[in-house]
Amino acid sequence: MSILIISNSTDIHANVIAKSIEVTDGIEVNIITANDFLQTNNLSINFNSSKVCLNEKDTTRSVFFSTWLRRLDPPSVDCYSDQENKFVTSEFRNYYFSTLRMLQNSGKWNVRFSDLYHASDKAVQLQIAKSVGLKIPETIISNSPKKILEFLNSSEQEYIYKPYRVEFWNGSQKATLTSKIEKPKLKENQVILGTSPGIYQRYLEKDYEVRVTFFDRYYIAAKLHSQEKKSTKLDWRMGQLNLDAERIKLPDDIFSKCCNLMSILKISHGCFDFIVKNGIYYFLEVNVTGNFLWLEKLDENEFPMTKICSAFLAHGMSGFSPELSDVDKYPSLLEVESLIG
Numbered sequence: 001m002s003i004l005i006i007s008n009s010t011d012i013h014a015n016v017i018a019k020s021i022e023v024t025d026g027i028e029v030n031i032i033t034a035n036d037f038l039q040t041n042n043l044s045i046n047f048n049s050s051k052v053c054l055n056e057k058d059t060t061r062s063v064f065f066s067t068w069l070r071r072l073d074p075p076s077v078d079c080y081s082d083q084e085n086k087f088v089t090s091e092f093r094n095y096y097f098s099t100l101r102m103l104q105n106s107g108k109w110n111v112r113f114s115d116l117y118h119a120s121d122k123a124v125q126l127q128i129a130k131s132v133g134l135k136i137p138e139t140i141i142s143n144s145p146k147k148i149l150e151f152l153n154s155s156e157q158e159y160i161y162k163p164y165r166v167e168f169w170n171g172s173q174k175a176t177l178t179s180k181i182e183k184p185k186l187k188e189n190q191v192i193l194g195t196s197p198g199i200y201q202r203y204l205e206k207d208y209e210v211r212v213t214f215f216d217r218y219y220i221a222a223k224l225h226s227q228e229k230k231s232t233k234l235d236w237r238m239g240q241l242n243l244d245a246e247r248i249k250l251p252d253d254i255f256s257k258c259c260n261l262m263s264i265l266k267i268s269h270g271c272f273d274f275i276v277k278n279g280i281y282y283f284l285e286v287n288v289t290g291n292f293l294w295l296e297k298l299d300e301n302e303f304p305m306t307k308i309c310s311a312f313l314a315h316g317m318s319g320f321s322p323e324l325s326d327v328d329k330y331p332s333l334l335e336v337e338s339l340i341g
Contacts, residue, residue, distance in 0.1 A: 002028040003313055004064040004107075006100065007071040009033050013293055013309075014070050016336045020310040023339065024330050027314060030064075034075040034096060064107045066313045068269075069100075069116060070289055108317045110269040111288050119265040120288045122164060122199060132260040133253075134283040137275075138202040145193040148200055152183055158203040159183075160234075178235040204275050204282060209236055212250060212272040213292045213305070215312040216320040217259060220303060222295055223248045240294050247302045254281050261286065268317050296333045306333040 003021060007014035018029040075092040077085050100113040111119050118124060126136050140151040152159050159181045180203065186193065209224040222245045226232040231239035250258070258272055271290030275282040295303035304327070311325035331339070 001065045002030060004067040004103070005029060005031045006067065006069045007031055007033055008073045009035060011071050013291065014068075015340060016293065016306060016333060017068070017309050017313065019340055020306055020330050020336050021314050024310065025314050027065075033071075034073045064103070066317050067103065067107055067109045068313055069109060069111055069113060072113075072116060072289075108268070110317060111265075111267045115266045116288065119267050119270075122285055125261075125265070125285055126283075128261055128264050129257075129283045132257045132264070134257050134261070135280060136283050137204055140200050141197060142200070143194050143197040145190045148193045148198075149186070149190065151200060152181065152186070155202075160201050160203045162199040162201065164197070164199065177237060180234065204277060206275040206277050208276055210248070210250075210272075210274040210276055210281070211245075211295070212258065212274070213290070213295070214258065214262060214268075214270055214272070215308055216268045216317055218308070218312075218320055218322060219250065219255070219258075220292075220295070220305065220308065221248050221250050222246070222303065241297060243298065245295065245298050245303075251281070258286075269312070293333055300332050300334065304332065306330065306336060 003018075005014045005018055014031050018031055021027050021029050075089065075096055077088045077092065079085070080088060097113070104112040104114060123141050126139060129136055138151075140148065142148050142151075160178050161181055162178050181200070206227060209226045210221055211224055212219050212221040224232075224236050225244040225246075226236040228244060229239060229242065232243060236243060254274075262268070262270065265286070265288075267286075267288055269288075271287040271292060273284040273287070275284060292305045292309070296305040307327045307330040308322060310330040311322060311327045312320050315325045
């Protein structure tokens with residue numbers, strides 16, 4: 001029995017959880033990254049003999065008990081001419097993705113490769129969230145200046161812009177996160193609205209925010225006091241390690257609707273974000289491959305994320321329950337970091 005984690009070379013989550021499981025259960029944990037797959041791994045699929053060999057080892061009968069699709073960064077080659085790089089990169093990407101499609105028929109996955117893009121799509125998430133009864137902010141997703149301005153001018157309320165995904169420039173110096181819209185500037189520069197699609201939403205005042213990390217139907221919900229600091233009022237990600245957070249229980253109806261959403265998206269793990277005002281929960285998104293170890297850095301007793309995730313993967317994900325998984329035998333994040341060095 002072994003576990004597979006699909007990630008990238010800089011992902012601390014993959015390394016921490018793999019080490020936690022290996023030192024506790026003695027289970028082999030394989031981490032595959034796109035660049036490792038390109039540089040140090042080789043895979044052969046022989047359809048004549050029905051054999052699958054990874055690094056010359058016959059893995060035809062091997063079954064990954066659990067597969068955690070943690071990060072999906074496609075391979076990229078940059079050691080030949082431009083035309084050759086383009087060809088080799090395309091071939092490796094197609095082969096890498098083909099490999100993941102074949103592997104997804106083995107064992108339990110948090111989200112199968114073929115379902116990942118659908119499950120991660122923010123427009124799809126908002127549509128399904130409404131269908132299961134979750135409240136969402138007033139929203140338009142568009143690259144039409146006319147439609148965007150009509151939406152923004154429909155009331156005197158404030159509005160925000162969000163990208164489809166967070167992008168970084170110059171390392172981590174600048175990132176596209178949530179930003180408030182200055183209507184006068186947009187009216188003067190309408191052409192910019194058509195350069196790229198964006199998510200535009202009515203800005204909601206909030207009492208606090210909630211981050212809910214699901215491990216199958218078990219969850220850890222964190223009440224984030226984001227409105228107490230200027231740096232986190234608009235987007236708590238700008239200062240998450242300085243947040244005050246406490247563990248809470250979700251209202252039963254919100255829990256049920258989250259479970260319905262996960263079932264439709266075909267995911268068993270994800271990080272939900274909510275805004276809460278006057279006790280009303282507004283769904284923002286669910287990050288299928290979201291980060292959660294930062295919560296343990298805030299309070300390892302309230303948020304034992306390393307222990308929970310380790311038990312979740314080691315016990316096959318489906319039907320996970322901490323009470324049946326001996327969660328406390330796994331190390332904390334701090335203990336694992338000391339082992340990794």
